[in-house]
Amino acid sequence: MKNALQLAYLIPLFPLLGFLLNGLGRKYFSKSLIGTIGSGAILASFAVSLWVFFQVKSGNTHVAHYFNFISVGDLKIPFAFQIDQLSSLFLLIITGIGFLIHLYSTAYMHDEKPEHFGRYFAYLNLFVFSMLLLVMGANFVIMFIGWEGVGLCSYLLIGFWFRKEEYNKAASKAFIMNRIGDLAFLIALFWLINKTGTVTFLEVFSAESLSKLSDRDITVITALLFVGATGKSAQIPLYTWLPDAMAGPTPVSALIHAATMVTAGIYMIARSNVLYSMAPAVMTVIAIVGLATALLAATIALKQNDIKKVLAYSTVSQLGYMFLALGTGSYVAAVFHVMTHAFFKALMFLGSGSVIHAMGGEQDIRKMGGLSKYMKITNITFLVGCLAIAGIPGLSGFFSKDEILAGAFATSPVFYAIGLFTALLTAFYMFRLYATTFRGSFRGTHEQEHHLHESPAAMTIPLIVLAVLSIVGGYVGVPEFIAAGAHSLKDFLYPVFEPSYKILQEHHVSHETEWGLTIGSTIAILAVVIYAWTRFSKKPDLAEPQGLGKVLANKWYVDEIYDAVIVKPLNKLGALLNNIVETKVIDGIVNGVGRLVNYGGRQLRWVQSGQVGLYVLLMVLSMIVIFVLQFFFRK
Amino acid sequence: MPINYYIFLAIALFSIGVVGVLTRRNAIIIFMCIELMLNSVNLLLVAFSKMHHLAAGATPTTGIDGQLFVFFIMVVAAAEVSVGLAIIVMMYRNIHSVDVNFLNRLKH
Numbered sequence: 003m004k005n006a007l008q009l010a011y012l013i014p015l016f017p018l019l020g021f022l023l024n025g026l027g028r029k030y031f032s033k034s035l036i037g038t039i040g041s042g043a044i045l046a047s048f049a050v051s052l053w054v055f056f057q058v059k060s061g062n063t064h065v066a067h068y069f070n071f072i073s074v075g076d077l078k079i080p081f082a083f084q085i086d087q088l089s090s091l092f093l094l095i096i097t098g099i100g101f102l103i104h105l106y107s108t109a110y111m112h113d114e115k116p117e118h119f120g121r122y123f124a125y126l127n128l129f130v131f132s133m134l135l136l137v138m139g140a141n142f143v144i145m146f147i148g149w150e151g152v153g154l155c156s157y158l159l160i161g162f163w164f165r166k167e168e169y170n171k172a173a174s175k176a177f178i179m180n181r182i183g184d185l186a187f188l189i190a191l192f193w194l195i196n197k198t199g200t201v202t203f204l205e206v207f208s209a210e211s212l213s214k215l216s217d218r219d220i221t222v223i224t225a226l227l228f229v230g231a232t233g234k235s236a237q238i239p240l241y242t243w244l245p246d247a248m249a250g251p252t253p254v255s256a257l258i259h260a261a262t263m264v265t266a267g268i269y270m271i272a273r274s275n276v277l278y279s280m281a282p283a284v285m286t287v288i289a290i291v292g293l294a295t296a297l298l299a300a301t302i303a304l305k306q307n308d309i310k311k312v313l314a315y316s317t318v319s320q321l322g323y324m325f326l327a328l329g330t331g332s333y334v335a336a337v338f339h340v341m342t343h344a345f346f347k348a349l350m351f352l353g354s355g356s357v358i359h360a361m362g363g364e365q366d367i368r369k370m371g372g373l374s375k376y377m378k379i380t381n382i383t384f385l386v387g388c389l390a391i392a393g394i395p396g397l398s399g400f401f402s403k404d405e406i407l408a409g410a411f412a413t414s415p416v417f418y419a420i421g422l423f424t425a426l427l428t429a430f431y432m433f434r435l436y437a438t439t440f441r442g443s444f445r446g447t448h449e450q451e452h453h454l455h456e457s458p459a460a461m462t463i464p465l466i467v468l469a470v471l472s473i474v475g476g477y478v479g480v481p482e483f484i485a486a487g488a489h490s491l492k493d494f495l496y497p498v499f500e501p502s503y504k505i506l507q508e509h510h511v512s513h514e515t516e517w518g519l520t521i522g523s524t525i526a527i528l529a530v531v532i533y534a535w536t537r538f539s540k541k542p543d544l545a546e547p548q549g550l551g552k553v554l555a556n557k558w559y560v561d562e563i564y565d566a567v568i569v570k571p572l573n574k575l576g577a578l579l580n581n582i583v584e585t586k587v588i589d590g591i592v593n594g595v596g597r598l599v600n601y602g603g604r605q606l607r608w609v610q611s612g613q614v615g616l617y618v619l620l621m622v623l624s625m626i627v628i629f630v631l632q633f634f635f636r637k
Numbered sequence: 638m639p640i641n642y643y644i645f646l647a648i649a650l651f652s653i654g655v656v657g658v659l660t661r662r663n664a665i666i667i668f669m670c671i672e673l674m675l676n677s678v679n680l681l682l683v684a685f686s687k688m689h690h691l692a693a694g695a696t697p698t699t700g701i702d703g704q705l706f707v708f709f710i711m712v713v714a715a716a717e718v719s720v721g722l723a724i725i726v727m728m729y730r731n732i733h734s735v736d737v738n739f740l741n742r743l744k745h
Contacts, residue, residue, distance in 0.1 A: 615662070
């Protein structure tokens with residue numbers, strides 16, 4: 003009998019249909035119809051994902067082969083979906099949170115014209131479709147299609163309001179930064195094909211194909227794949243696009259930051275965990291890059307005043323955490339953090355969208371304040387998100403963050419110290435954000451104050467659902483030292499990471515140490531939270547920053563450095579090529595050919611005299627020449 | 638008679654023909670020179686045909702292909718002559734000359 007999971011193609015099919023319908027019919031459909039199609043498509047695939055998840059949970063994993071996608075020589079690349087523990091979990095996150103974001107968007111984007119409304123939902127569905135393809139693909143090529151698809155869709159959505167030049171630039175920036183990473187991904191792919199002759203996950207990770215790879219091959223491939231991941235998942239040095247991606251509508255930010263896109267890199271590394279476990283040097287690099295990104299982004303977030311920018315840098319920082327987890331070999335912790343982060347970051351982005359909606363488009367937190375009086379649901383849900391990301395015990399962020407830090411401690415106490423410091427910074431800037439926005443007194447104009455209101459139900463319901471998830475989401479991964487055998491996520495994902503566990507030796511930290519670390523970090527975080535709350539409720543940070551604060555507010559001048567080191571020289575080189583090489587060399591060759599033909603024609607003109615005698619003479623002479631050649635020079 | 642004599646005669650005739658075509662301007666003489674070349678070739682064909690026939694000696698039909706060719710060439714040449722002469726007559730009627738150097742309209 004055919005495996006029931008063969009039906010998994012339905013999951014990406016619904017968003018694709020939604021994309022086609024909304025994309026083609028955007029001029030004819032009403033807004034409510036567009037919203038229904040867009041959200042309904044995702045809801046349908048969420049339903050299928052749930053069914054798939056329970057199938058997988060009951061032990062049924064499957065590679066659904068549909069047709070041969072590419073078949074060249076010995077290389078066969080099938081179009082196939084791999085349904086296992088890892089992908090089914092990601093499917094739930096993507097479609098579940100994706101659906102909430104779609105629902106939210108129906109209200110948030112309601113002021114757009116129907117045509118743009120349709121375009122928006124078409125892009126959103128395409129985005130989810132690409133991400134599903136990325137996660138479900140059973141080989142690197144299908145994954146790469148999705149990988150490029152989310153890059154394209156992020157470009158389209160970040161530049162959704164394309165009338166603003168600045169937004170288009172942000173969109174191009176995201177696209178180009180991603181392309182740099184994609185190039186590395188492609189090279190890794192070619193390398194892999196060259197050495198093993200296959201790209202299918204199960205075949206690549208089999209002992210037979212791994213034996214064909216030398217240590218150097220594995221190091222190069224994993225390093226290149228990691229460069230690809232730094233582009234997609236916004237790590238140093240390719241992270242600068244993510245904060246600029248705030249140019250898009252707020253639900254898009256939520257979609258990019260929480261459910262899709264940025265988790266692609268983490269998914270890819272988790273998927274290739276066997277390769278990474280065999281390349282310890284690359285693992286160390288990943289851990290260091292992740293840690294550096296987490297710290298850098300957290301410091302930048304301290305001084306940002308745009309509500310979405312703070313959240314954006316917090317995403318970069320949290321992604322750094324996930325890479326730290328990957329680099330220290332705690333793959334489960336990374337996937338766990340992807341999940342919990344998806345809950346609370348989507349919650350906070352949608353919450354900030356609700357705030358921006360109420361403030362009439364204002365994003366500067368210095369002009370907000372005291373919003374808790376006006377927006378009760380947004381206030382409470384946003385607070386839940388902040389508590390979760392700060393790592394307050396009992397909420398989801400606590401469990402995943404604690405697991406990552408424990409893994410870091412087992413590898414190196416230095417990693418742990420920096421990680422904990424970053425966690426404290428995170429708690430600080432999140433509560434700076436919260437207190438400045440929702441506490442104290444209102445600092446905006448009188449008109450804005452009059453306009454303040456709670457958002458409609460389509461926006462608050464997703465907030466409530468996500469807030470509940472942010473609270474309970476962590477209980478699937480209760481650490482071993484609190485309750486033995488309660489880490490159901492680890493047990494669930496065990497088959498995926500089993501080969502890696504065999505390669506990596508388990509670092510063991512005693513339960514007493516873990517208790518000590520957890521209690522110590524919790525007390526420190528609580529202290530920071532209380533300090534930030536009281537300080538910024540009373541006296542918000544309104545002054546222009548000075549000294550180091552100014553450097554942080556200007557994001558360590560990284561954009562300026564990139565501009566000076568890469569963009570400007572490239573522009574110069576472009577100008578040089580345009581002015582010198584293009585005009586002199588290329589045009590010179592092209593015009594030279596024309597001139598040569600012209601000149602040659604003028605010189606040979608006398609031959610065409612019309613004199614029959616001359617023609618005959620030439621003919622005879624030519625014949626003589628041919629005879630001579632034939633007789634005397636033939637080999 | 639050795640075959641060499643025939644070959645030398647044919648080469649001489651052919652060369653005379655070529656030189657005539659190249660140097661003379663009178664269309665009728667050029668025409669005659671072309672005929673000369675054709676006939677030198679005919680001569681060669683017949684000579685070789687005969688030589689092969691003698692050398693093979695077995696059956697009466699060996700080596701007669703060359704002689705058959707010659708008949709074909711004569712027929713074609715005769716047809717060509719009639720057309721060519723007609724052209725020359727027309728040319729004379731139009732420009733009152735048979736000098737080929739006046740005929741440079743091919744240039745255009």
